[in-house]
Amino acid sequence: MSSGGIPYRAPLADIAFVIERWIDAPADWKCMDCHESLDAEAARMVAEAAGQFSADTLAPINGTGDLQGCTLAEGRVTTPDGFREAYRAYCGAGWTALACDPAVGGQGLPQLLDAMLNEMIVSGNHAWAMYLGILHGAYACLNAHAPEWMRAAWLPHLVSGRWLATMCLTEPQAGSDLGLLRAQARPQADGSHRIDGQKIFISGGEQDLTENIVHLVLARLPDAPPGTKGISLFLVPKLLPQDGGFEPNAVFCDGIEKKMGIKGSATCAMRFESAKGWLIGEPHRGLAAMFIMMNSARLHVGLQGLGHAEMAYQLALTYARERQQMRAQPRPQGATGAADAIIHHAPMRRILMDLRVWTEGMRALGYWAGHVLDLTEHAPDAAERAGQQALAALLTPVIKSFFTERGFELASQALQVFGGYGYVHEYRIEQIVRDSRIAMIYEGTNQIQALDLLQRKVLAGGGDGLAPLLDAFRHEANLAMRCPNARAYGQTLTQWCDRLMEATAALAKDAQADAELPARAAEDYLRLVGVIAMAFSWCRAVRVADEAHAHKRQSACYFYDHVLVDAGHWLARVQAARHVIPMIDVG
Incomplete structure (x- = not known):
């Protein structure tokens, strides 16, 4: 018996309960000028379409992508079979533009629905979702801090998904302590900058899904003060637009990591050799400009923990209903054979109930956080917006750290339901355990989140x-x-x-x-x-x-x-x- 054929099923009924009853989001949407025409029925249609895409397009290439992984040849990354086609379908359906401003080609839907979408695509295929992980955060960062010419030139391509984005922070000697960054930026007479330095652990730093990649890079100007107060943020594209076409920028992928999990995601070591870029926001205020991107990224990473827990629960529940082992005490009504489905055994029921209550409880909290972010922007009263902003600041580290820790632990518990079969790739749960572990580390380790809180x-x-x-x-x-x-x-x-x-x-x-x-x-x-x-x-x-x-x-x-x-x-x-x-x- 194998769980390899169990499809992902979007938890649409629970999602509707959270949005319509637990949050009562439609009532708040009516008070927001930008969302007043949105109702529960429209939200359900978005949820159904997102669930179908994750189930039909992403989930089937998850296990194969894990086995195949990415390859690097002559500085070019090739993603697993099916990843490029899935990305084209994703863009074609308009998902990249879901929560973006209509002024730059977005659909203008709430971040709550974007949170829902992120849960689903991670449940379907975490490694594939990594290529999109920073896209909305990059959009938000540029929209808030970039000059008008930069927004006009770059935002439409990000919103449409024609180009993807990365966040280039970490260096070999500078992980959690960004004050140790060494990458340099030299001003040029035309207003651009030349960027030199190395960055590591860059998700999607090189890939074959899009023709261009927009790197958001932290570096120091020549007059930068030491520590984190001397960091600036720059837009550095892989390809430079030139006379209606492109020419290569001095941005190079030197290698991709061999990892414990998310093997279909290209985690790259990047080198910038006098690469052309442009300053985003004010000099020496790069962390402030990147803060918007980090908050968005941390909420989405927290939702990765939820996505892992949901898929682990679905796999474990299906297996427990089918697997026959021993006689349960007391025996279920009507049982006659020498063995019963393991769902009737108390230890298994306990694991399954733990999975259910944590997953459904986290969904409510995670979606609530997405709704709180909507209220910080669009609540009609200024005092309410300020109050929601204070609430969002507290929820962000809790959701990032707590959800990712629980996602890994719940996946591990779910593996126990399978016994020895759980250790075998065919049953899919071991991949979830491996994939889920990274979420406790990136976008600010869980220890950093706890200190922040x-x-x-x-x-x-x-x-x-x-x-x-x-x-x-x-x-x-x-x-x-x-x-x-x-x-x-x-x-x-x-x-x-x-x-x-x-x-x-x-x-x-x-x-x-x-x-x-x-x-x-x-x-x-x-x-x-x-x-x-x-x-x-x-x-x-x-x-x-x-x-x-x-x-x-x-x-x-x-x-x-x-x-x-x-x-x-x-x-x-x-x-x-x-x-x-x-x-x-x-x-």
Whole structure:
């Protein structure tokens, strides 16, 4: 028996529940000038089309792409069979333009629907999705910071998907610490710059999907101050437009990495040798210009964790329904044979329920984050836009770190359902385990995300930085306590909000005498916030569920009984962080 033939099935019913009931996005869209004509029916049509594309076009080339991988010959990358055709179909259907401004050829749809699309394409084929990973972020960065001539020349090609983009940050000596960057930019008399340097781990740095690639490169000007305050951002194309055609720029791919997973994605080492480029935004303000791109990228990486969890759940559930092993105790009604489907065995049911409640809970939180980004731009009231921006700043590191960690762990749990077959490529789950691991590392490691949350956002200013998120949790708890079906969940959520607030206050106080304390506590603190956010997710799900979604009540009960206990573990670890970690003796 093989799970290789199990197709991806877009979770359309749950997506509709999240968008229409959990978020109630159509009500907010009516208050936005740019989305007032969008309704639930239109959103469902987008979801159905995206799900069909992922199932019919992307999923069938996922396993073969993993086995084939990419090749590099004479500086040119060849992607796996079917990748180019899938990309042409993607562009032809207009997916690259989904959430872009109509003024530059976009469809102007909400980022919430773009988040939904990203979940689906990662579920279908993570490696293929990597080529598009930075496209919307690059569009947003140029749209916000590039001069008008640059926007007119480059944005339409990115929005249409005719050209793809990369983000060139990392260098051999500079990973998380961008202050160590050495790439140089020399101003030219015509207003352009010449870029010299090496960049590594560049997803899609070279590929055969598009005729041109727009590299967004961090480099230093000659008068740059040291550290991160001396970094500027430049647009450096692979090919330079010239007299109606193109001429090669001095941009070279020196190699592609042999990796643990996402083998169909070309992860490139790039070399810039006096390559022509142009400054984006202000000199020495490259990180500020790139910040928009990073926020978009980090939300999409978090949604990769959701996509992995969803596909792992589908594979494990199907296998557990078919695989016969031993007799279950107690036996299922009507069972007569010597063995029962393993879905009837309690250990398997527990794994499957963990997969279900985490996946559906994360979907609500991840889509909510996409909707919050829409509100930061388009809410009619300025005060609401500012409040949503503060909320988005807190949600971004939680979703990036917590979702990717859970995506990997859930894929690993799903593999256990298959037993020995799970270790075999034919059953597809081992590829998900391998592919999902990278998401915890790139776009800012999960440790960096945790430090960003606790040090830069929560503790800065005295320790009340978590207030926008806690206020949202408490507001939901208060609503739930007025609803008979959700009252107990609201009470429990309130209790955990109190404990989180107390733990945060203790950290803020103790950190005054122990500068390293936030770094020791940050990862467990983010996990604590993540589990409580899931409690918030399921509390709201119970409150808004009608009889057609009665299974949501069963899932919420399971989460609060079996999973929320994890919060106690993470709280204890946060409290234990007051003890100094000893230096390891390497002598």
